[in-house]
Amino acid sequence: xxxxEARWLSLQRSPGERLADAAERMIREAIRGGALRxxxxxxxxxxxxxxxxxxxxxxxxxxxxxxxxxYLVSRVKAAPVVxxxxxxxxxxxxxxxELGRVRFDFTPTTPDVSQxxxxxxxxxxxxxxxxxxxxxxxxxxxxxxxKLREVLAGHLGRTRGVVADPEQILVVHGTAQGIDLLMRTLxxxxxxxxxxxxxxxxxxxxxxxxxxxxxxxMPVDAAGILIDDPDVDAVLVTPAHQFPTGVVLAGERxxxxxxxxxxxxxxxxxxxxxxxxxxxxxxxxxLQGLDxxxxxxxxxxxxxxxxxxxxxxxxxxxxxxxxxxxxxNLLDVCPPSVEQRALAMxxxxxxYDRHVRRARKEYRxxxxxxxxxxxxxxxxxxxxxxxxxxxxxxxxxxxxxDATVAARALRRGVRVAPLxxxxxxxxxxxxxxxxxxxxxxxDLEAAVxxxxxxxxx
Amino acid sequence: xxxxEARWLSLQRSPGERLADAAERMIREAIRGGALRxxxxxxxxxxxxxxxxxxxxxxxxxxxxxxxxxYLVSRVKAAPVVxxxxxxxxxxxxxxxELGRVRFDFTPTTPDVSQxxxxxxxxxxxxxxxxxxxxxxxxxxxxxxxKLREVLAGHLGRTRGVVADPEQILVVHGTAQGIDLLMRTLxxxxxxxxxxxxxxxxxxxxxxxxxxxxxxxMPVDAAGILIDDPDVDAVLVTPAHQFPTGVVLAGERxxxxxxxxxxxxxxxxxxxxxxxxxxxxxxxxxLQGLDxxxxxxxxxxxxxxxxxxxxxxxxxxxxxxxxxxxxxNLLDVCPPSVEQRALAMxxxxxxYDRHVRRARKEYRxxxxxxxxxxxxxxxxxxxxxxxxxxxxxxxxxxxxxDATVAARALRRGVRVAPLxxxxxxxxxxxxxxxxxxxxxxxDLEAAVxxxxxxxxx
Numbered sequence: 001x002x003x004x005e006a007r008w009l010s011l012q013r014s015p016g017e018r019l020a021d022a023a024e025r026m027i028r029e030a031i032r033g034g035a036l037r038x039x040x041x042x043x044x045x046x047x048x049x050x051x052x053x054x055x056x057x058x059x060x061x062x063x064x065x066x067x068x069x070x071y072l073v074s075r076v077k078a079a080p081v082v083x084x085x086x087x088x089x090x091x092x093x094x095x096x097x098e099l100g101r102v103r104f105d106f107t108p109t110t111p112d113v114s115q116x117x118x119x120x121x122x123x124x125x126x127x128x129x130x131x132x133x134x135x136x137x138x139x140x141x142x143x144x145x146x147k148l149r150e151v152l153a154g155h156l157g158r159t160r161g162v163v164a165d166p167e168q169i170l171v172v173h174g175t176a177q178g179i180d181l182l183m184r185t186l187x188x189x190x191x192x193x194x195x196x197x198x199x200x201x202x203x204x205x206x207x208x209x210x211x212x213x214x215x216x217x218m219p220v221d222a223a224g225i226l227i228d229d230p231d232v233d234a235v236l237v238t239p240a241h242q243f244p245t246g247v248v249l250a251g252e253r254x255x256x257x258x259x260x261x262x263x264x265x266x267x268x269x270x271x272x273x274x275x276x277x278x279x280x281x282x283x284x285x286x287l288q289g290l291d292x293x294x295x296x297x298x299x300x301x302x303x304x305x306x307x308x309x310x311x312x313x314x315x316x317x318x319x320x321x322x323x324x325x326x327x328x329n330l331l332d333v334c335p336p337s338v339e340q341r342a343l344a345m346x347x348x349x350x351x352y353d354r355h356v357r358r359a360r361k362e363y364r365x366x367x368x369x370x371x372x373x374x375x376x377x378x379x380x381x382x383x384x385x386x387x388x389x390x391x392x393x394x395x396x397x398x399x400x401x402d403a404t405v406a407a408r409a410l411r412r413g414v415r416v417a418p419l420x421x422x423x424x425x426x427x428x429x430x431x432x433x434x435x436x437x438x439x440x441x442x443d444l445e446a447a448v449x450x451x452x453x454x455x456x457x
Numbered sequence: 458x459x460x461x462e463a464r465w466l467s468l469q470r471s472p473g474e475r476l477a478d479a480a481e482r483m484i485r486e487a488i489r490g491g492a493l494r495x496x497x498x499x500x501x502x503x504x505x506x507x508x509x510x511x512x513x514x515x516x517x518x519x520x521x522x523x524x525x526x527x528y529l530v531s532r533v534k535a536a537p538v539v540x541x542x543x544x545x546x547x548x549x550x551x552x553x554x555e556l557g558r559v560r561f562d563f564t565p566t567t568p569d570v571s572q573x574x575x576x577x578x579x580x581x582x583x584x585x586x587x588x589x590x591x592x593x594x595x596x597x598x599x600x601x602x603x604k605l606r607e608v609l610a611g612h613l614g615r616t617r618g619v620v621a622d623p624e625q626i627l628v629v630h631g632t633a634q635g636i637d638l639l640m641r642t643l644x645x646x647x648x649x650x651x652x653x654x655x656x657x658x659x660x661x662x663x664x665x666x667x668x669x670x671x672x673x674x675m676p677v678d679a680a681g682i683l684i685d686d687p688d689v690d691a692v693l694v695t696p697a698h699q700f701p702t703g704v705v706l707a708g709e710r711x712x713x714x715x716x717x718x719x720x721x722x723x724x725x726x727x728x729x730x731x732x733x734x735x736x737x738x739x740x741x742x743x744l745q746g747l748d749x750x751x752x753x754x755x756x757x758x759x760x761x762x763x764x765x766x767x768x769x770x771x772x773x774x775x776x777x778x779x780x781x782x783x784x785x786n787l788l789d790v791c792p793p794s795v796e797q798r799a800l801a802m803x804x805x806x807x808x809y810d811r812h813v814r815r816a817r818k819e820y821r822x823x824x825x826x827x828x829x830x831x832x833x834x835x836x837x838x839x840x841x842x843x844x845x846x847x848x849x850x851x852x853x854x855x856x857x858x859d860a861t862v863a864a865r866a867l868r869r870g871v872r873v874a875p876l877x878x879x880x881x882x883x884x885x886x887x888x889x890x891x892x893x894x895x896x897x898x899x900d901l902e903a904a905v906x907x908x909x910x911x912x913x914x
Binding site for chain 2: 006007008009010030033034035036037039040041051110113114116118119121122123125126129130132134135136137138139140153154157158159160161162163164165172173174176177180184203206207210278282283284285286289292302306307308309310311327329330331332333334335336337338339
């Protein structure tokens, strides 16, 4: 911590009080009140004296007194720093209830961040910051930079068959902000109810209801979501790889969904969170490409690169753009520009695609090994869902409660999500959702062994 | 744009259709439909053939046909790229109505981004990305990283007298997100009405009402805001340097405000957007430091570094933290981690303070020159507000409508904000808010000359 002025310090002298005593009291109060924290470096005595309009000796004396009392630590030829006080000895709160005990973490929805191409990203960031026109350090377009939107339009068309005009793309802080922004856009447009897959992520459900919209769970079977209530304004779906069941939306259901949108004037919200990772065959094209006027498309770098980047995109039908832009501006004005430029570079240089191809091989291997290890120990096992993404759904033998199994597993150091956690109606249950993003290949056998013990108990 | 698989392309052959014709049709439709955009590189004929399960000759023929029709541009020993089609010839929309005509931009609230220490920031970003523990590339704490919150606690205490426990800090995407987050937190806590300074930024007003809260304008005089309605749940204020009048909240008013908060159980929302820039004397201490239990403190790097960073912070009383964290998670999960690490580095290395000191000198010089140039031409001129920040309020002679003057100035290439634009009641008017962030010293004389001509007309 380096010196700055603490310019807010002001000297108030009590009647008859010596100046050095008043200065000492002023600083002690700032430390005891918590404003000057342990480790913070005070201004030099010369500077503080000038600021307060007293002689330097006054401050030197105050500093010496405070050092003697333990409030300050004196240093040779340097300004003193605030010492450790009992207040600072408090330990920070433990970060998560049971983190210390987890040996194997099957949490789905998280990629293996150790695969993240750190060097390329660091290089892109630095190059982007240095080469950026200075005007782009100012407030920008709420949709994101023109450059990144153009690159994304090309990229999404090429890789996912999305029909994206750069004018209809919004760069967002990941799928979460994309959904939050969509919900606010829908609400201001008069929407009242949004259909949601059952099961699906509880956080998606919450992001819908947080804005006063009703969330209407709709069942998912082996062919994907069943639109059992046409009277909703929008439906949030994961057609390429349903989370958490892992099924793909069948051709006929895709048509049904788009027909519903056209007839009812509804909006399909396509969350394409992990479609880059399909292992057995070509991924199905994004729904958006089939009917860009009725689908809002959501994508993210959280699975392909890393969640901590907080970068994603939203492709919207033109009619929703004016409202969406206004709301994006209210949310947080615009996305950060250096990161946008870095992502555009990463895609243009081919680093993005190369990383996705590498990661695809890695996850595919893990998936196969995980399935083999499970089959080895549980011959009656049923795995559901397509060969894709970074999770699978494993059915439990009848009579086993998935939440009980998950709790038992956690006591053995295995974190795994029960299917029932993702059900909004209680209808989806009796399964474990196993993510392999946080378990490296070398640990898969041991992780499965520990999990199977918990299941068998 | 580099090659990737366009794996979503699928070949559907009509009865009797040749394979090469079907492939040609498939690609042409993808181009005409807008998915494969101009400049996008197609897969090599070998790769696409393998993907579709046809012989390479089929794809070669389709590519040749499409090149002859102008859809593709062939390249020697490389896969073809999509050619420019009439669709792509459309010019992008002009970026702002009158940008081309603005010669001098007095827009307030924006700093001079050409001062931004690009090299240091680029170095911090790259170092942060490279040195970050891999676990921090995963989803993180919705409040931000522990490290940055600790650094901010020290920094804000030292520079602004803020009493901040790292547990009560939330890193946000600038003041905008901070206010949005605060409003959502207040609403879920049962709040219904928020007081707001009149005049103040229209966007702040909108960020309040966007969540269904009533915004109650309260007048600002030479001593700052007058709390004329104690029956509000919170009051959003800019005590160190009111925007746009430039006044500082007087000592007695500070006490009145805090007394209101204590008595009514209300929350003061302190927007400390530019307090680093005070030129004539020490800045007044942040209100938060006087009563951390009743003040939510908002800060930003948008004025000290650059708006495009989208980094700010919120210091909250402990009781609001659980709700605020939950809502932060709904908004966009957590802030990006590399940027947080970079900012912590920038503060710890002293680059942040050094830059602020440098920028302070620059803005001070501009302010003095601007006032001198105005006084020179308009001897009866009245400038209001303290010597601080990057804007001043200039009163117009009686009888002059500020919006009319601003419109006239714009026709002369001078962008300036009329005071009435910031008034929610229509009571504040008859002034021009002049920002000097976007006008370099060398242009100040000419800018003032052009402005004065518009005023005199």
